[in-house]
Amino acid sequence: MASPSSTSIKAQADRRRVRVRASLGRRHLVEWLFRGAGLTAIVIALGMVVGLFWIMISKGLPAFTQATLSAEVTFDPDIITAGPPPVRESGQSEADYRAARMAWEGQVARLNWNALVEQAVRNTAPAGMEVDRRTALALVSNIDRHNLRDMFVANPHLLGRTVKVDLLASANTDNWLKGTINRDLPDSRQQLSAATRQLADALYADGKIRFTFAWQIFTNTDSRSAPAAAGLAGAFVGSLYMMLIVIVLAVPIGAASAIYLEEFAPKNRFTDFIEVNINNLAAVPSIVFGLLGAAVFIRYFGLPMSAPIVGGLVLTLMTLPTIIIATRSALRAVPMSLRQAALGIGASHNQTVFHHVLPVTFPAILTASIIGVAQALGETAPLLLIGMNAFVAAIPATPFDKSTALPAQIFLWQGNENRNFFEARTSAAIMVLLALMITLNALAIFLRTRLERRV
Structure with missing residues (x-):
């Protein structure tokens, strides 16, 4: 016959098991609800993206x-x-x-x-x-x-x-x-x-x-006298010139700035001030960069309006914070043990950074750079303020010639009075712009994969 003390201990254990089961049931329910909410959010987001692409493609294909x-x-x-x-x-x-x-x-x-x-x-x-x-x-x-x-x-x-x-x-x-x-x-x-x-x-x-x-x-190129013959050649070449300027300027300057700030710059108030301003610039609306470009590059330096050189410089300023922040994040992700090992075998600070740290971060830097360039490709507001929404019926031969860009061309066609015709043309231009952006992102993924294999 069991003693009263053993009976009490068994009852307490039974109550504890009941509470644990109830707690586990609640946790499993919360986990199931969280997973269901996440899956629902993903399905809704994918449905919206598919719906957007379906509307755009169905309207743009007839063009x-x-x-x-x-x-x-x-x-x-x-x-x-x-x-x-x-x-x-x-x-x-x-x-x-x-x-x-x-x-x-x-x-x-x-x-x-x-x-x-x-x-x-x-x-x-x-x-x-x-x-x-x-x-x-x-x-x-x-x-x-x-x-x-x-x-x-x-x-x-x-x-x-x-x-x-x-x-x-x-x-x-x-x-x-x-x-x-x-x-x-x-x-x-x-x-x-x-x-x-x-x-x-x-x-x-x-x-x-x-x-x-x-x-x-x-x-x-675009045409007002013959709308049926209107095309995207001028806008496409203008966008390519701007992206070339962004790649030539923003990528090396942004990567070099990030490397200096993260690996070489002393930690003082001045560098803290620079870091705060870089983070603030990343959150500045793009239209502000357009105002800056109109005031500095056009009025002060006298560069021509509606020129890809001005658009490229404005988009370079807008892309720099993104590249700097992403590059610094990639450098911080490198384990400190890699730096210590390089220093331990006699490598200098420069050799440690450029021979050991940077090769590991090349895929992330490249991905951030191409994504930043692709984001700049779709910007419209700063281009409107520097005159790239003007009607230009010519293909630019140099970055200093007047031109328009794909986002600005979409803006112009969207407001055309012959909406029955240009509504489809606008969707077709969006498809071309998205195809170019997807190509850039696919190139980033491909190059990142190749570099990761080599590393």
Whole structure:
């Protein structure tokens, strides 16, 4: 028979086990709820990202195809009356020949190239359909007359010949055929006349108008006179120039500053002041850097507005704190034992830093640098303040030429009055920008993996 003391001890142990089980049950429930909340947050975040990409891709994909009219164009001698191009005579200087050539090209440019376009559209129309001049010119883009002129300048032997040419349909025609305009709207609210709409439907039904890949998005610059031919070439090159400037300036300066502050700088009030300001600069809104660039680089140093050199310098200032902070974090993550081992075998301080510490941190520094550059690529606010939202219909040859950038081009297209056409173009430009950023991030991951293997 058990004693009263042993019975009491057993009862206490039973109560303790009950409390432990209850406590474990509560902890398991809290852990399960925490895991469920984390998984739910991840699913919601991924769903939003997928939804964003789906909306953007579904709206942007139609912009990569564009209506094109396959027509036969006759370079009529009655219209092209500029005469044959000049031939360089013996003894004629290069300057005189160029002047004669430019005078001939000026005469060619002043010809009525719209008449050739009108004639080609009229000859392509179905039999029995009357096509007036206004209807024919509204069907195709204004860029077609310039393309025909350039074809003739490049090959004057086309005079009197008939060649098959793909004429780019106008933005309104493209909207009509893609169905981005409500066909039930009255004529007063339609962008095309009834005759032009009827002609477009007839040519599309005959297969003479078809949708082809819109190469002009990548090869042309922005255009106001011919919206259907507007492209991203100028903005893309401008962004590349800016990123080149950021890579050349921000990456070495940022990495060198971080190495000095972390490995060589004495710990005093001055370095503490610098560290505090670097951390503060990382939190400064990007628009403030735009104001700084407009005040310092444009007004004080006299650099040109809307130039990639100014945009690159502004983005360099904005990217420096990110690279410095990330590089210092990578240096701090290196175990102190590695430094002590290097010093123990007789290495100097410089040799310890550059031969032993830095190689270990190369992957992290490289990743931080490329991510900082990719972040700068998508900035818009500072570029607007230095004039890179201006309309520039040219591809910059140097970083000092006027240009725009991909984010600023997206901003301009988003506010275009022809929203039915440029809404898809805006989404397509966003897709190009994101593709460039994803490429940079993928390059960072690839290089980091390679360097980690070597280390």
